[in-house]
Amino acid sequence: MKILLEALHSQSHQITVLRSSTSWYVSEFSPYYTSITIPQEQPQNLESQAAMTSFLKRSMEIRRNRCSVWAFFEFYRTIFNLFGESQQDVAKLVVCIFENKTLIRELKETGYDLFLTDPAFPGGVLVAHYLKLPLVFNVRWIFSGEAHFAIAPSPLSYIPVVFSYYSDKMDFFQRVSNIVYHSILVYMYHYVSNPPYQAVCDHYFGSNVSTMSLMQRADLWLMRVDFTFEFPRPTMPNVIYIGGFQGKPSQPLPSDLEEFVQSSGEHGVIVMTLGTLLSDLGPEVSETIASSFANLPQKVVWRHIGKRPTTLGNNTMLVEWLPQNDILGHPKTRAFVSHGGTNGLYEAIYHAVPVLGIPLIFDQDDNMVRMRARGVAEIVEVTTMDVDSMTSALKNILDPEKPYKENMIKLSQIHHDKPIKPIDSAIFWMDYVMRHKGSAHLRTESYKLPWYAFYCLDLYYM
Template identity: 55%
Template sequence: MKVIIEKLQSRGHQVTVVRTNDSWYIQETSPLYTSITLEVDSGFSKDFITSFVDHLLSIHREGNAAWTRFKLKMEQGQKASLLHEKTAKLLQSMFEKKNLVESLLRAKYDLVLTDPAVPGGVILAGYLKLPVVFNVRWTSHGEGHFAIAPSPLSYVPMTGTEFSDKMSFFQRVLNVLAFVFENYQIANYITPHYRGLINKYLGPDVNYYSLFQKADLWLMRVDFVFEFPRPTMPNVIYIGGFQCQPAKPLPDHLEEFMQSSEKHGVILMSLGTFVSELSADVADKIAAAFAKLPQKVIWRYKGAKPSTLGNNTLLVDWMPQNDLLGHPKMKLFVAHGGTNGVQEAMYHGVPVVGIPLFFDQYDNLKRLTDRGAAIIVQLTSVEKDNNFLEALQEVLTNSSYRTNMQRLSRLHRDQPIAPLDNAIFWIEFVMRHKGAAHLRTESYKIPWYAYYSVDVVFFLAAVVLSNLVSLSAFIYCLCSRVCLKTKHKRD
């Protein structure tokens, strides 16, 4: 969000950010925006996320891949339920503060910009009756496309399956089961928390899903260089890699380290913000693998120093990831597979060795492996054998990975307008025209049986059946009369 807010502010727009006092990233004071701070527990505190991620990592190490994946899915669903319970209470608290609500209405905002992964902003926009723009990859109930675009399960893989758009029969069976399981989780862990709230404050005719489906614009954080081809809608604008930019000069100490790698180059490793340290045995295995390589390594890691750490490896608390990936000495990115990191690697043409941990990371890396630009290594195999070292050596020595990633980079960059500029144009478009209803399908207002033409099928079936019955009755009567005449003649 910060990237978009910076750009909006630079173009003279005034931005107000609604935040909670336990917000992890969003500061109360900033030259970019005015903040409204809610004294409410959001559920998305640093302590909550850290303990949750630690628990998920412990599940990861239990072994059995299928059972581990199922346990991870159930655990994520249960924790999501707690988060949504707190989000509903947060919204309830907001709506009960009459002075706050009146000030929001008096401000006459042009639109609400929100990430619908948590529906607080979505429901607030519905309450204020303002145009809505999503900065989106995920909604609170799944991958964004599934909320508004036709999504045939025959070639649109569910998140978590790691399938591509070319599925075998058995994979299509599993894909349907994954769809059923995800909808079961949504029905049990998410929508019940908001049903009463929406009914009370937005009205009995407002449906939870319709709040998402009537959004004016979906700024989708992928593009079809990365995503598998699938149906889409006119109000979905693809801005994949919008946060990427040409590399800036590095701080002196990092530039000196990069140059010291000479002809061998540098490997960058980061498992994202949520995983800043690992268990000692896993960290030792990773460090030992790095120590056997001629390349230098920059590893974002906050845990205790691994006992096997080689002289070629630099541990850092923070690093300018985009600028490092864009450095000519960069040879390889060891990543967890988060959307931002994958997009930055693709933008700069750096091949990936992926260690997926949870959420969408498996599927993000699957999209790169299918295009020959990455190798996936499971966390359990990192600590048990030499798979990690072999994967590093394979990507470093086999030039096809780098060639394939650079081809993706050229495709991604070859656009008539930069993704961030495209996003800003469409946000301002919604401001100018007070929405973008002409791009939005009204299908969400249609009952499910009409959407899937169930009523039409039953009507046509009834017509055909009626005609068949009538024809059968006519033939029966005709045959009866013929038989009757024949009998009379015989008599």
């Protein structure tokens, strides 16, 4: 979101950000926007480092038994608890906004042209409706799963559901499983995610308004993927694909890092990072990874938080922070070891760097399945990997006789071969919505149909 705000600001737009008082990653002060802070008693669990560390630990326990029936139900129970609590917190935050009559009056009197929000936690959807503003999403996920399922035909025969870990090539039993996974997400929507927001809708808008219907009537969906990454699927005119919008040319590295990278010689460098929230996997996994790196001729730059592994080789530099985009774009970078977050994968595509995935939580497994299907990545299971399997996977990725690098170069070329950069497309379409005060002409009206009319069941009855 910060990247979009910076781009809007560069076009002389004036931006106001609504943030909670407990947010640690949405700064109260910025040269790009002014902020309005909404009091919140406690942070959402997804905004807490401690909560995410605890969730990661629990997820890894479940992954160790991932083939058991117990693990299947425990996985979804944990997900439901995590997201259910967060959705309740966001719904309470919306009520705080609605009950602050002074704030609401100021927001209405300011005369905003657009409301931009991420609908994974759809508090912004309700606020936009309350203020009667054109609505634009920066989106990949909504509170019931992947965003396309809310607005576009999504046949389960070839469109895998999140947490299925399938590609778009499914056999009979995988298609059966895909339907089961989809049914669980439908259950989550009706009984976990939606009830807190539906209570707000009932109170402030009336029982004939639902959060899902408000989302489906959004003017524009800026989708944070494109079809170099995502599997082909039906879509809608008001879905604009901006996958890789954060991509940019690399900048020179800090002198100490550049010196280390240059010392790699012809073998090059491996980059490893597991993101901001998931940096410490514990000593056992860290020792395995360190030993694997020590077996390689390449140098390694590893963003590592926690105790220094005793098996760390002389070829590995540990850092608490690294300029990920800049080092991925360095000509000596040979491979990227990642948890499979979308931003990092798109940076790898932008700079044509093959990926070894160690997926941990949320959509990371599904992301890595998409990369593996493109022939640009391999996956190792964090709970079963040992030094030999990790080393073997790395050598496969690095082997010039294997097609990973060649495939990634081709994928990168496809990603770059566009008439307009993704970030410029995002800005154009937001300006478009502001110029025309919405884009209802791009939106299907199917969301207004009752379910039986949508499926023409009333015709069959006649």
